[in-house]
Amino acid sequence: MKRIYTWGAQPALRNVTLADLRAGKGNRKFTQVKVSIEDEAAAAAESDIDMIVCTSPTVDAVRRGNNTNFLTATIAFQNFPTETDVLREAFRVLTLGADAILTPRNLDIVTMLAKEDIPVMGHLGLVPRKSTWTGGLRAVGKTAKEAIALFDKIRQLEDAGAALVEVEVVPGPVMAEISKRTGLITISLGSGSGADVMYLFMEDLTGENPDPPRHARAFGDLARLQKQIQEERINAITAFQQAASNGQFPGADETVSIEPAELESFLMKLDQ
Secondary structure: OEEEEOOOOOEEEEOOOHHHHHHHOOOOOEEEEEOOOHHHHHHHHHOOOOEEEEEHHHHHHHHHHOOOOEEEEEOOOOOOOOHHHHHHHHHHHHHHOOOEEEOOOOHHHHHHHHOOOOOEEEEEEOOHHHHHHHOOOOOOOOOHHHHHHHHHHHHHHHHOOOOEEEEEOOOHHHHHHHHHOOOOEEEEEOOOOOOOEEEEEHHHHOOOOOOOOOOOOOOOOHHHHHHHHHHHHHHHHHHHHHHHHOOOOOOHHHOOOOOHHHHHHHHHHHHO
16 A cells, blocks of 8 residues: 545555556556445455546545545536536545546646646547447447547547546557557556556446446346345335234334333323
């Protein structure tokens, strides 16, 4: 663990720092998972995962569950539209313990954040919210023209001051070659093993998602457990309804008693 100070000027420990990621580029593989709630964050803390990602509104909950993993907070398009909104939200979540900011916004916003020495993660390749530009949800970079255009965007992102980039659904060989030629820490979401960081969503790797994307692999079977929980929930509600209907619930142990003399006095007063 490395000792750091957060942007809120609080001492903290981190398993990985940005300096570690840069030193490890090309030398080792890092891992990253998206978390949404405190329990997921706590599970990540108990594992050997290197990095976690969450949306900016959930940073507080995530940090309650995990105060050691390198955390990137995503600032959504729709909730923070202006540069001022983005900067204010960035400082808010950094103060809460985030270590980096993920934004798929324009290069001016990347530069604005980078000028404040904020580690910025860009998002290129398939950006689902921008998929109308690519004709829908599909792989990006399967032609030489598209692959070169992607590389140009990577270079522009690096020139704008970004430190990391999530690259989504790009051919593995393209990702591998690009990663060799950029100083950015490259993060693969469905883009093969040639990037610096391997990334999956929690619901995909735990087997919770009933319709996972092609690039994901389930390493668990939470769907089975959730089905079992739902079955137990239904059984319990049904049993309660039946017990209440036939007079078996509540029983003597589940009902507050009263001394016989007090009950008799109460009944006498009712009849007066």
